[in-house]
Amino acid sequence: MILKDPEFGDIIVRKNPLSSNVRFSVSTSGKLQMSVPKYTSNFLIKRFLNTNRAQIKKSLPINDPKTQRARDEKKKLLTKQAKKYLPYRLEFLAKLYGYNFDKCRLTHANTRWGSCSSNRTISLNIGLMQVPERLRDYVIIHELAHLNHMDHSKEFWEEVASHDPRYKEHRKRLKMFSPGV
Ligand SMILES: [Zn+2]
Numbered sequence: 001m002i003l004k005d006p007e008f009g010d011i012i013v014r015k016n017p018l019s020s021n022v023r024f025s026v027s028t029s030g031k032l033q034m035s036v037p038k039y040t041s042n043f044l045i046k047r048f049l050n051t052n053r054a055q056i057k058k059s060l061p062i063n064d065p066k067t068q069r070a071r072d073e074k075k076k077l078l079t080k081q082a083k084k085y086l087p088y089r090l091e092f093l094a095k096l097y098g099y100n101f102d103k104c105r106l107t108h109a110n111t112r113w114g115s116c117s118s119n120r121t122i123s124l125n126i127g128l129m130q131v132p133e134r135l136r137d138y139v140i141i142h143e144l145a146h147l148n149h150m151d152h153s154k155e156f157w158e159e160v161a162s163h164d165p166r167y168k169e170h171r172k173r174l175k176m177f178s179p180g181v
Helices: 042-059 065-097 126-130 133-145 154-163 167-174
Strands: 002-005 009-016 023-026 032-037 103-107 114-116 121-125
Touching: 002 042, 009 065, 032 042, 065 103, 065 121, 065 126, 065 133, 114 133, 121 126, 121 133, 126 133, 133 154, 133 167, 154 167
Parallel strands: 009 032, 103 121
Antiparallel strands: 002 009, 023 032, 114 121
16 A cells, blocks of 8 residues: 655555564665554554654655655656567577577666576566666676576686677676666
8 A cells, every 4th residue: 555645755555464563664766665564544554654753754765755756757767668678689689699588577676687597587677778788788698698507607707708708897887887776
């Protein structure tokens, strides 16, 4: 459930059957999250919020409503762009270098650009739409190479290098960007 608050913007409220008290945290997009026991009434949720308002402001890095809205908009736009681009680029590079993957998934995790799972699903972060094409391709090649090597062994890096000889430079430059939206 989403609670609208003039000060905190959207508040994500989760009713948790296992919890016996109220917990506050921050979502990856900077929204306030409340975990409350299952049968907590809206009245009590609001009262709890108001009693803790000062403490929350002091201790949690919550984005103001305007920043939250801007971020939501940006995420929507990047998702739209990513859907039209990343699965096709992945397919193109896979064909070019002779890889078979099963599925492409788009993510918006804050910490990683991509991943490759043992069931041959490749996940790519929508934040890749914000980095230069060469770095984007490096991430895709990196994940494709994981189809053959599920580690970062010498053989893995040799395979990456065979498709992207300047991968070291690309890897370093990528560190200047953050995957989070
Ligand atoms: Zn890796």
